[in-house]
Amino acid sequence: xxxxxQTPRHLVMGMTNKKSLKCEQHLGxxxxxxxxxxxxxxxxxxxxxxFKEQTENNSVPSRFSxxxxxxxxxxxxxxxxxxxxxxxxxxxxxxxxxxxxxxxxGPGTRLxxx
Amino acid sequence: xxxVTQLDSQVPVFEEAPVELRCNYSSxxxxxxxxxxxxxxxxxxxxxxxxxxxxxxxGINGFEAEFNKSQTSxxxxxxxxxxxxxxxxxxxxxxxxxxxxSFGAGTTVTVRA
Numbered sequence: 668x669x670x671x672x673q674t675p676r677h678l679v680m681g682m683t684n685k686k687s688l689k690c691e692q693h694l695g696x697x698x699x700x701x702x703x704x705x706x707x708x709x710x711x712x713x714x715x716x717x718f719k720e721q722t723e724n725n726s727v728p729s730r731f732s733x734x735x736x737x738x739x740x741x742x743x744x745x746x747x748x749x750x751x752x753x754x755x756x757x758x759x760x761x762x763x764x765x766x767x768x769x770x771x772x773g774p775g776t777r778l779x780x781x
Numbered sequence: 782x783x784x785v786t787q788l789d790s791q792v793p794v795f796e797e798a799p800v801e802l803r804c805n806y807s808s809x810x811x812x813x814x815x816x817x818x819x820x821x822x823x824x825x826x827x828x829x830x831x832x833x834x835x836x837x838x839x840g841i842n843g844f845e846a847e848f849n850k851s852q853t854s855x856x857x858x859x860x861x862x863x864x865x866x867x868x869x870x871x872x873x874x875x876x877x878x879x880x881x882x883s884f885g886a887g888t889t890v891t892v893r894a
Contacts, residue, residue, distance in 0.1 A: 709883075709884045759824075759825075768830075
């Protein structure tokens, strides 16, 4: 595997379910990100992890819970979601120390909350 | 805080015609600028970036962008588009020494034969 991978690619869940999204980067980066992409809206940065430490939480509801066990893996745990949480969830990674700042994205997980 | 405005939400264009996608940013400090492309059912892919130096930046797939500091713009251009360029394009900005990106709302490019 190369780049940034995300699983599952599609997920349908009820409002009472608990599920997790997984992201893995194979680029040796030290920062990882979760974004929410809704139709016709700018990408919303949800969480940032830098060297496994959470450095940003952009007022995300507690029904979204991130986990970063190491620099290569990032999870987003979901529980009691609302229909408005249906969106494409994108994971990204970057190398923050080299000063280039570009982020590399995974293909996303299309989440539908019923 | 920095912000990005993409002035066109949709741009229809005929195959082999030129296209320009407009991006303006606001920031009180120096920035890095990026253009990303998102093909259907895929994540974002970096097209090009401006960090410093020449204000004309060339990227992949024949795209180029010009950084204009006085107008705070970073417009993306391609002289001749293909059907395969149909996608959504995002402009993004990062403040120097802050690795987070702020994205514009995106421009949907539809190329017709």
